[in-house]
Amino acid sequence: MAAEVAENSCGGLGLMGRILLWLPLALFAALALFFASGLLRPDERVITSKLVGKPLPAFELPQAASDRPPLSSAEFAKGKPRMLNIFASWCVPCAAESSQLLALEKAGVPIDAIAIRDAREDVDAFLARWGNPYDHIGLDARSSVQIALGSSGVPETFIVDGQGRIVHQHIGDIRAEDVPKLIAIWKGAQ
Amino acid sequence: MIAELGLAALWLAAALALLQCVLAGLGLTQSRDDLLSGVRPVAVCQALLCALAFLCLILLFLRSDMSVLLVAMNSHSAKPWLYKFAGAWGNHEGSMLLWVTVMGVAGAGVALLERTLKRDTHMATLGAQALISLGFYAFLLFSSNPFERLAPPAADGQGLNPLLQDPGLAFHPPTLYFGYVGLSVAFSFAVGALVTRTVDAAFARAMRPWVLTAWVMLTIGIVAGSYWAYYELGWGGWWFWDPVENASLMPWLAATALLHSVTVLATRDALRAWTVMLAVIAFSMSMVGTFLVRSGILTSVHAFAVDPERGSFILALLAIYIGGALALFGARVGTVREGKQFEAMSRETWLVVNNLLLTVILGVVLIGTLYPLMTEAFGHKVSVGPPYFNRIAGPLALMLMLAMMAGPLTRWRRDKPGLVAERLIWPALAMAGIAAALGVASWGKIGLLPFLGLVVAGGVALGSIVPLGKRNLRRTPLFVWGMVIAHMGCAVSLAGMAADSAFTTEKLAAMKPGDNVEAAGWSVTFSSVAPVAGENWSAMQADMIAQRGGAEALLNPQNRFFSDPPTTTTESAILTRWDGQLYIVLGDALDDGRWQVRIWWKPFVTLIWLGGLMIAAGGVLTIIGRERRGWLLKLRKIHAGDWG
Amino acid sequence: MAKTGAMKSKHQRLILAIIALVAVVAAGLLAASALKDEAAYFYAPDDVKTKGVEPGKAIRLGGMVVAGSLKKAADGVTITFDVTDGKATVPATFTGIAPDLFREGSGVVAEGAFDETGTFVATELLAKHDERYMPRELEGMNYNAATHEMKADR
Numbered sequence: 001m002a003a004e005v006a007e008n009s010c011g012g013l014g015l016m017g018r019i020l021l022w023l024p025l026a027l028f029a030a031l032a033l034f035f036a037s038g039l040l041r042p043d044e045r046v047i048t049s050k051l052v053g054k055p056l057p058a059f060e061l062p063q064a065a066s067d068r069p070p071l072s073s074a075e076f077a078k079g080k081p082r083m084l085n086i087f088a089s090w091c092v093p094c095a096a097e098s099s100q101l102l103a104l105e106k107a108g109v110p111i112d113a114i115a116i117r118d119a120r121e122d123v124d125a126f127l128a129r130w131g132n133p134y135d136h137i138g139l140d141a142r143s144s145v146q147i148a149l150g151s152s153g154v155p156e157t158f159i160v161d162g163q164g165r166i167v168h169q170h171i172g173d174i175r176a177e178d179v180p181k182l183i184a185i186w187k188g189a190q
Numbered sequence: 191m192i193a194e195l196g197l198a199a200l201w202l203a204a205a206l207a208l209l210q211c212v213l214a215g216l217g218l219t220q221s222r223d224d225l226l227s228g229v230r231p232v233a234v235c236q237a238l239l240c241a242l243a244f245l246c247l248i249l250l251f252l253r254s255d256m257s258v259l260l261v262a263m264n265s266h267s268a269k270p271w272l273y274k275f276a277g278a279w280g281n282h283e284g285s286m287l288l289w290v291t292v293m294g295v296a297g298a299g300v301a302l303l304e305r306t307l308k309r310d311t312h313m314a315t316l317g318a319q320a321l322i323s324l325g326f327y328a329f330l331l332f333s334s335n336p337f338e339r340l341a342p343p344a345a346d347g348q349g350l351n352p353l354l355q356d357p358g359l360a361f362h363p364p365t366l367y368f369g370y371v372g373l374s375v376a377f378s379f380a381v382g383a384l385v386t387r388t389v390d391a392a393f394a395r396a397m398r399p400w401v402l403t404a405w406v407m408l409t410i411g412i413v414a415g416s417y418w419a420y421y422e423l424g425w426g427g428w429w430f431w432d433p434v435e436n437a438s439l440m441p442w443l444a445a446t447a448l449l450h451s452v453t454v455l456a457t458r459d460a461l462r463a464w465t466v467m468l469a470v471i472a473f474s475m476s477m478v479g480t481f482l483v484r485s486g487i488l489t490s491v492h493a494f495a496v497d498p499e500r501g502s503f504i505l506a507l508l509a510i511y512i513g514g515a516l517a518l519f520g521a522r523v524g525t526v527r528e529g530k531q532f533e534a535m536s537r538e539t540w541l542v543v544n545n546l547l548l549t550v551i552l553g554v555v556l557i558g559t560l561y562p563l564m565t566e567a568f569g570h571k572v573s574v575g576p577p578y579f580n581r582i583a584g585p586l587a588l589m590l591m592l593a594m595m596a597g598p599l600t601r602w603r604r605d606k607p608g609l610v611a612e613r614l615i616w617p618a619l620a621m622a623g624i625a626a627a628l629g630v631a632s633w634g635k636i637g638l639l640p641f642l643g644l645v646v647a648g649g650v651a652l653g654s655i656v657p658l659g660k661r662n663l664r665r666t667p668l669f670v671w672g673m674v675i676a677h678m679g680c681a682v683s684l685a686g687m688a689a690d691s692a693f694t695t696e697k698l699a700a701m702k703p704g705d706n707v708e709a710a711g712w713s714v715t716f717s718s719v720a721p722v723a724g725e726n727w728s729a730m731q732a733d734m735i736a737q738r739g740g741a742e743a744l745l746n747p748q749n750r751f752f753s754d755p756p757t758t759t760t761e762s763a764i765l766t767r768w769d770g771q772l773y774i775v776l777g778d779a780l781d782d783g784r785w786q787v788r789i790w791w792k793p794f795v796t797l798i799w800l801g802g803l804m805i806a807a808g809g810v811l812t813i814i815g816r817e818r819r820g821w822l823l824k825l826r827k828i829h830a831g832d833w834g
Numbered sequence: 835m836a837k838t839g840a841m842k843s844k845h846q847r848l849i850l851a852i853i854a855l856v857a858v859v860a861a862g863l864l865a866a867s868a869l870k871d872e873a874a875y876f877y878a879p880d881d882v883k884t885k886g887v888e889p890g891k892a893i894r895l896g897g898m899v900v901a902g903s904l905k906k907a908a909d910g911v912t913i914t915f916d917v918t919d920g921k922a923t924v925p926a927t928f929t930g931i932a933p934d935l936f937r938e939g940s941g942v943v944a945e946g947a948f949d950e951t952g953t954f955v956a957t958e959l960l961a962k963h964d965e966r967y968m969p970r971e972l973e974g975m976n977y978n979a980a981t982h983e984m985k986a987d988r
Contacts, residue, residue, distance in 0.1 A: 021520045025517055038563055125345075557861075561865075775931060782910075
């Protein structure tokens with residue numbers, strides 16, 4: 001309604017009228033700035049695990065794929081840094097990152113995996129289709145280890161040092177440009 | 191091949207939108223008729239190309255082409271074809287493509303159908319429409335390309351959330367989109383009028399059908415969404431004040447206000463600047479709602495669904511278009527001449543009251559929706575729920591209904607308070623009667639708000655037909671019928687809401703086959719439970735026999751399990767009778783062979799959506815009533831071979 | 835509201851504008867006062883312990899369902915469970931069909947009131963259709979399903 005004044009502003013409502021006229025724009029600008037500040041804090045929304053820098057929680061998972069041994073947290077405290085990939089056969093970004101994982105394996109990075117809410121036949125089919133870069137694969141049928149890890153979705157990848165401490169968490173699929181960085185972190189963990 | 195064709199069509203459409211802007215802009219600033227004459231054909235071609243791109247996307251989804259990223263992410267070859275089809279817009283990229291398609295088609299409509307507007311305003315409007323489209327084309331092409339390929343192709347798709355596998359939901363978002371985007375036309379009209387400084391009755395008449403159409407679509411979309419939430423979520427509620435729901439309600443509130451102020455402007459040439467302002471606000475609310483839903487700014491746990499780049503892109507578009515329009519408003523509206531004045535007791539005044547109340551409700555809903563964000567900025571995390579919205583919006587809505595009762599009974603320009611009061615006698619008596627009857631029958635049993643709701647609904651229902659009282663019904667113009675039916679629909683809907691919250695009976699029991707439960711005159715027998723399978727789900731389905739007064743009916747609530755991705759949903763069973771709905775939900779199985787069963791009897795709950803549909807139908811009648819003559823003229827011209 | 839009689843005068847626009855301004859301010863104040871109550875409406879178990887809630891007052895209780903605490907009563911439709919925020923734990927009961935994603939270890943927001951014995955009687959359970967749902971007010975907390983501990987870092 002501020003505008004109604006404006007129609008008169010030439011008729012002498014003067015300053016107040018003109019201020020009212022620009023009031024909607026000012027209000028909107030405040031709103032837009034507020035939205036922008038909300039967007040500029042995306043880091044809070046990507047939930048990083050509180051466990052980075054802390055030891056891997058203890059777990060013991062059953063076998064997920066027919067030709068790979070099961071996974072337990074003990075594998076990660078044997079002196080050599082390893083990578084832990086969280087994936088699922090029903091997840092498209094997981095398929096998208098498979099060639100990057102194969103590249104990491106080729107570069108000498110040992111990779112273990114946890115399959116989330118999955119079934120053995122599906123995991124086998126997935127690995128046959130997209131390649132298998134993993135040494136051990138554990139099946140986390142109810143996402144309990146995933147939650148314990150503080151991981152909020154699939155795919156996610158952790159780098160664990162030789163003492164079983166989590167040194168890095170990568171959220172989302174690994175893109176080609178992430179590979180050198182991950183290798184560097186893995187090397188740094190040695 | 192289809193994907194590439196779609197992408198090419200999209201690029202071409204974007205180029206044409208740019209051309210349309212340039213032609214309109216240069217043509218107007220340099221007064222070049224040759225340039226301006228190109229605007230309309232370009233607008234039509236742009237719409238055709240954009241529609242072609244959208245068709246390509248639908249085709250890709252129907253063929254389950256898993257070499258397209260979007261299809262692989264959102265579809266599945268085992269999905270029923272209807273959901274493959276609907277899957278085309280059941281995701282971010284596809285829905286944005288639908289958005290620009292509708293926008294382009296609406297622009298073509300303005301180019302082809304609009305005849306009464308001053309030519310310069312018409313051209314400025316088309317230019318503005320193309321400018322808005324251009325932003326969304328850029329958004330699609332640079333940050334949300336729906337035709338992106340996936341190499342190598344996926345074996346099969348990621349499916350679609352089973353909650354979304356529902357015919358209601360498949361067609362509910364596009365309806366809302368037609369509404370949102372229809373408001374973009376009103377926005378463009380406002381910008382066009384500001385550019386040429388002609389805000390008058392003719393402008394309002396040109397804009398009105400577009401506002402009405404958008405408003406009808408929004409109404410249908412909201413009604414459908416509400417019914418979907420009612421039967422799919424299995425909670426018995428019909429409105430949850432969820433941010434996504436609010437995102438559709440806010441444009442509707444603004445559009446409702448605009449619809450009434452545009453009528454004042456068209457009929458009486460008053461409220462000029464305010465109408466322009468509302469047109470800007472209405473589309474702004476569509477964009478703000480889209481931004482809130484798309485940017486993920488409100489649902490902070492969906493880390494993967496959130497792409498900050500997309501949020502920033504929409505925010506930038508928002509800032510440019512809304513900021514630009516408001517700046518234009520500030521700079522130009524002062525030079526628009528004052529409209530006609532009116533007396534304190536006149537229909538205009540009631541419509542001003544309507545506009546104020548709607549604006550206040552809009553403000554309250556907007557603040558409530560944004561409040562969690564605001565407090566988060568200061569480190570507190572708060573969620574705002576139904577108690578807040580109901581407490582404030584409820585009383586305001588009742589006041590609005592009262593104004594709606596009085597408005598149509600008051601003459602334009604000037605009326606005598608005594609005469610208005612006289613015409614209000616019958617509705618007032620009806621309200622007093624209902625209040626007395628309810629007071630005697632159920633004092634203390636129902637809450638204040640439902641009580642007032644029922645009373646006001648009765649008054650408005652009667653009040654809305656009073657304007658017909660002195661008319662010859664066969665000669666009453668269609669748009670008057672439209673208003674009467676829409677207002678009556680508000681009363682019907684209000685009555686349904688109030689009856690639902692005042693008189694619902696709920697029964698909860700653990701039942702084994704053979705058990706029987708009594709609820710509100712119904713006798714429900716749990717006869718058996720057995721597994722059933724659908725195309726991509728399996729379920730436990732119960733046979734429940736409901737009896738009342740000798741009549742019997744079978745209800746089949748389900749506990750449904752979807753395999754891909756693994757999800758369980760409860761499918762409620764609903765039995766509709768003239769006086770209400772019996773709503774049964776099958777819960778979990780207990781270890782001892784019993785099942786949890788929740789039974790509601792909801793008297794007259796269907797009136798909520800029936801009223802909503804009446805509101806929409808009233809809108810349709812008004813459009814036909816107002817525009818019929820224009821269409822006939824146009825048809826006759828076409829018959830005479832004059833397409834221009 | 836607009837029937838001041840002065841509408842006829844030259845100042846009609848000004849009057850309308852002032853009414854509009856008053857209405858907008860009124861909306862803001864209305865919203866602010868209601869939101870103040872709304873913010874006071876949410877309690878985490880620790881708030882219950884430290885601030886205290888009188889029985890019968892309608893509130894919203896949010897936290898995580900303690901693993902191992904969920905029990906079904908003999909009537910088949912009543913459940914009892916404990917809600918924790920890592921600092922305090924309160925017992926709760928609910929009669930009805932719990933949402934699909936309501937389970938031990940998941941986040942929950944319950945609407946209802948405390949009874950005389952200090953048990954929270956929930957009339958409605960809200961668990962979002964998202965298995966990673968965390969009540970907004972408790973974001974930033976971490977629930978460890980292995981040790982059943984909540985880490986609060988507020």
